[in-house]
Amino acid sequence: MAIEIKAPTFPESVADGTVATWHKQPGDAVKRDDLIVDIETDKVVLEVLATADGVLGAIVKNEGDTVLSDEVLGSIVEGGAAAAAPAAAAAPAAAAQAAAPAAAGEDDPVAAPAARKLAEENGINIAAVAGTGKGGRVTKEDVVAAVAAKKAAPAAAPAKAAAPAAAAPVFAAGDRVEKRVPMTRVRATVAKRLVEAQSNMAMLTTFNEVNMKPIMDLRSKYKDLFEKTHNGVRLGFMSFFVKAATEALKRFPAVNASIDGGDIVYHGYSDVGVAVSSDRGLVVPVLRNAELMSLAEIENGIATYGKKARDGKLSIDEMTGGTFTITNGGTFGSLLSTPIVNPPQAAILGMHNINERPMAVKGEVVILPMMYLALSYDHRLIDGKEAVSFLVTIKNLLEDPARLLLDI
Incomplete structure (x- = not known):
């Protein structure tokens, strides 16, 4: 069942709002009270929370669109997350079963000992590493790549968080560039x-x-x-x-x-x-x-x-x-x-x-x-x-x- 996501009821002093940020995208699993979208008004930024567990459906109002009080922003497919969870859990199991016969006769049915040791030392889930070896076997090089990706991930996160500060960019000396950003409400x-x-x-x-x-x-x-x-x-x-x-x-x-x-x-x-x-x-x-x-x-x-x-x-x-x-x-x-x-x-x-x-x-x-x-x-x-x-x-x-x- 689809549940409508609506804009908050604005007080009389606020005529409308602007969709500032969607924190979830269509297909993302959501839980009740998760932050879904921010609505910016002339005075404050209002948070719209999920009213049920499920999966985010279609988005009706995109970022930058003007919305009125109680206007529909999108929808949540109730229970969609619960149905998606077993399927997601079954995927690694199926992959493991497929890899086991291919690795028959080897010292380790999933990964080489050196690869497993390196994964344990760096907190890497070996089952989550895609193997490029014979029969899908996880090699040491595969784990090294996974470790590098893990270290790079945290560095990318602050860049997204720093996006709102783009309104006041810092330029290097001698730069003659310009940056235009919309003024917040x-x-x-x-x-x-x-x-x-x-x-x-x-x-x-x-x-x-x-x-x-x-x-x-x-x-x-x-x-x-x-x-x-x-x-x-x-x-x-x-x-x-x-x-x-x-x-x-x-x-x-x-x-x-x-x-x-x-x-x-x-x-x-x-x-x-x-x-x-x-x-x-x-x-x-x-x-x-x-x-x-x-x-x-x-x-x-x-x-x-x-x-x-x-x-x-x-x-x-x-x-x-x-x-x-x-x-x-x-x-x-x-x-x-x-x-x-x-x-x-x-x-x-x-x-x-x-x-x-x-x-x-x-x-x-x-x-x-x-x-x-x-x-x-x-x-x-x-x-x-x-x-x-x-x-x-x-x-x-x-x-x-x-x-x-x-x-x-």
């Missing part, structure tokens, strides 16, 4: 949204700097105990910024708002997006109700999203919505930047690299670990005074972490 969507943000917003950026020494001292003092207490969750800097941002958003609700047509929508919750760079482009998973989360819950959520982003496992729901975004260019060594607001949000906070700089403290020059902060905001909704005050609030909370506990 995620990258194309990111490009489109960023251009729209700059075209449709009155975007402005304000800057400040924060002394990171109090946070660094606090983290250094408690990071081991924190990790032990919270089952391996590590204490980083991002959780402090998220916590400070949620407190500042309470005090300046316009920064947590958005424009919908002729209306301003004020959100009574803080869904904070954390920008993450992945191989397919920038993604922004969202920490829901971050104002209610502890530092450990924030760190655990960020770590989980980071792993999912690297593995391409983020769901659309995990990246939908968000009332405010934080991006950390300092991870890559950025000293200063002007982040672009992620519409329909009204603002985005940019973190940067921590550098030791001479600072004037009470009339004396002190070397302190300083970070530049940048807040890009939609000036249609947020006045300059609010934006500056919001950023100063974050600065004050980070330079005196006790304020986060005392709510002052």
Whole structure:
């Protein structure tokens, strides 16, 4: 019986998808929950799994084709794998029976002793080696060839895995070659949204700097105990910024708002997006109700999203919505930047690299670990005074972490 392979049901925000990669080909045996095909949408890559054991039948939608929600991609012939297995198992047995009479009278009915010894030393299944000797006998030269093929096989595997990275090829010095690759849907969507943000917003950026020494001292003092207490969750800097941002958003609700047509929508919750760079482009998973989360819950959520982003496992729901975004260019060594607001949000906070700089403290020059902060905001909704005050609030909370506990 043939079972249809269908595209996932896309949410309302996703119109269609593109067939990215078929992991099985017609005739390949599949088991239930095996990965069959990847569907790339504007936001994420969705995996389509096998719903039954069998053999992959005809492919209806090829790689690069556009598909709609629940559209048929191909089919699985249920039970086909089970029928193919006995036939495959019978083939070596039949070959062995055919080889035995031909090798009658020889010292070894399958292979020469030297060939068998060499196969055992290199982990080669002698029955799987095609013999070129008299009567199908496996010779030492046949095993040598099999060993060489086995060593070459692993080297070929990474080449296939590295295919997605072809979008950024490395050329030798002096080469005047060009390589054209299609832009992924995620990258194309990111490009489109960023251009729209700059075209449709009155975007402005304000800057400040924060002394990171109090946070660094606090983290250094408690990071081991924190990790032990919270089952391996590590204490980083991002959780402090998220916590400070949620407190500042309470005090300046316009920064947590958005424009919908002729209306301003004020959100009574803080869904904070954390920008993450992945191989397919920038993604922004969202920490829901971050104002209610502890530092450990924030760190655990960020770590989980980071792993999912690297593995391409983020769901659309995990990246939908968000009332405010934080991006950390300092991870890559950025000293200063002007982040672009992620519409329909009204603002985005940019973190940067921590550098030791001479600072004037009470009339004396002190070397302190300083970070530049940048807040890009939609000036249609947020006045300059609010934006500056919001950023100063974050600065004050980070330079005196006790304020986060005392709510002052």
